[in-house]
Amino acid sequence: MTHRFDSVDAVREGLRSVEYLADDSIAGIAYLADRLGKPVLVEGPAGTGKTQLAKSMAEMSGARLIRLQCYEGIDESKALYEWNYKKQLLRIQAGGDGQAWTELQEDIFSDEFLLPRPLLEAITADDPVVLLIDEVDRVELETEALLLEILSDYQVSIPELGTIESKQIPLVFLTSNNTRELSEALKRRCLFLHLDYPALEREKEIVMTKVPDITDALADQVARIVRSIRQLELKKHPSVSETLDWARTLVLLGIENIDESDAANTANILLKYRSDIEKAVKDFSSNASTHFEPTST
């Protein structure tokens, strides 16, 4: 089997060319996923670029992205395949009397009457594809089992047709916001990638890439302030996308150097809870030295 990438660096450079700045772990694990032919389970806080990773991987390798958005109550007919009942019915009615039942039965349970859903589509595709199974933690524990066959063997078993094996091993990304513990069986089949908030330098670089008009000094300041805010105990920490929104806002407002009141006035873009905003604003205006005392126990 041929591999898509030659080295970890090739992955990193490829991702960079589509404006996704990968750190060592991201590039390394994406590379391994290709080499080992294993799916990647990407977990982490919201807004750290989990879904974007899959999209960028598809873009860089020129593959088609097939996306399965998970939700509570998703089932086989939405995820794997469905028989096209209406067409089958038409076929039976159009068949006339002469045809033997067994012949007809064979006919209506054939490829022609099968509606592929994302998972089946991904493994039967002829062109290169990247399969994204988004927010897999939203499905119920029992439904997870649907995914197991395709994740470990890249095949789908259809009772009437037999087993459909994949023509290629697609790159598979599963994302999870960790709202519940995924089953051991699922985790075992995947490589695990935890995407956390980026380090200072990387976040600055991301800001510079995605907000082209920003000055180096401002990007640096943005990244530092966001890092400080993430150290507070908040309900929800600012995500990378919120950092980017904030940076864009600052550029639009023509702010060159963020001072306290700028930060306080635009904090609502970074933080989405009233209590979080109050806390951050209070923290920034109070004396710095008291901050690192732990809250009383």
Place this chain on the structure above:
Amino acid sequence: MTSPTGVTANEPDGSPLFDLLEGFVMELRAAGLPVSLSENIDAAEAVKHIPLEDRLAFKYALAATLVKNDAHWKTFETLFEVYFSFRGTEYSLDGDADELVTDLDVDPDEGVEQAAGDGGQGGGDGMTPEELAELLYQALLGGDESLMRAIARQAVRRFASMEPGRPVGGTYYLYRTLRNLDLDGVLERLMEQARDRAGDDGQPLSSFEERLERDEYESRVDKLRKEIEAEIRRRLVADRGAEAMAKTLRKPLPEDVDFMHASREEMVMLRRAIYPLTRKLAVRLARKRRHKRKGKLDFRNTVRHSLSYGGVPAEPKFRHPKPAKPEIFVIADISGSVAAFARFTLHLVYAISSQFSKVRSFVFIDGLDEVTAYFEGVDDITEAIHRVNTEADVVWVDGHSDYGHAFEVFWERFGDEVGPKTTVLVLGDARNNYHAAQAWIMKEVQQKARKLFWLNPEPKAYWDTGDSIVGEYAVHCDGVFEVRNLRQLDRFVDNLA
């Protein structure tokens, strides 16, 4: 740091790399990480595909295949450092252990020069302490990482006075090194410098800018501290061998940390862990409620639908289930010994309060006070708990736990409000300081309430020893549970709603 290996990757099992990997996986399992056989095989497969001289890639390859839970990352990282670092080209442990012990007995400059690399000024041991301090200041000021690494090495060599074979933990050496470096002082000096520099530019630092500067320097100091820790660990590993070292480093996973004996660091970790936990729990409970079995048979609706089947009730209809949300009374001992436990439990209960019809909380030491109001309309539970600790009127005589009196007060003031929908949770170790137990109150409460549970943060073996009288109360409770860590707490609350 050299690569973890000197071997080629494709050698079959039995090669030193696989032996080492085997030991590493065993240790991960011993530390409580669930590593399955197939994951072990994946890891061995994965390391074949990466260039072994790239230590970082090696680490991520192992992490991706072996660690499937973010909370276990720290344990993994520490063990990885123990098993795969500071190895020369000679692979065997014995071989380089000897060599390194001599390295430990102060060898001249070789080490520092090596590590200093491009960091310049390698000249190690010749420096006076003042010069070293100055160098440290410069390194932190410039954020020069290779210089910081060299200084960490030098500081450990100079201040920790490590002796081969001495059975002392790494924290002891860390403490000695840090005491001599006076990092707080250096931080202050760095801040002084930042203020001066801003002053020279004519714009003194606003408190906001000062805060940002401080965060930056704090993070650099933190990096240095980690370097020092790593250096000490490397030396200890060299002295004692990876297996022995890993054993001394074995720490409980966050969900297994004992509330009553958590260190300050572990407390911070627990506080971080509790929020995602509450979120998961809330989602789980909400789902459970929704997916519970159907309600009672709706007779009218069934008959109406039977019309379309010619009067045959072929399709039974059910009422929408409305499972009663329980009402929760939490009565928590917040005296010193169990305060942390009470705090976590209150935090958890309030974070999922939408799953209950009402939550009321009472705290006591020897007096008792209702603190429900502190939590009402508050977004920030940490803040509310802080208020509970500072404002609630819970001391009656001397501030030593008196369960009996606290229960008396509860019964007198709030006893009427306990009803058949109420679930009462008592949190405490029942160490009553030999006061009267007043267990009859628990009996009364149990008769009036739906359920009465007692959560005890002490290990079961200590119950009913000394002044603990949990047994006297237990006979009147619907259940007494040992809840010493987040895992147990999570399980209990899950069953509650």
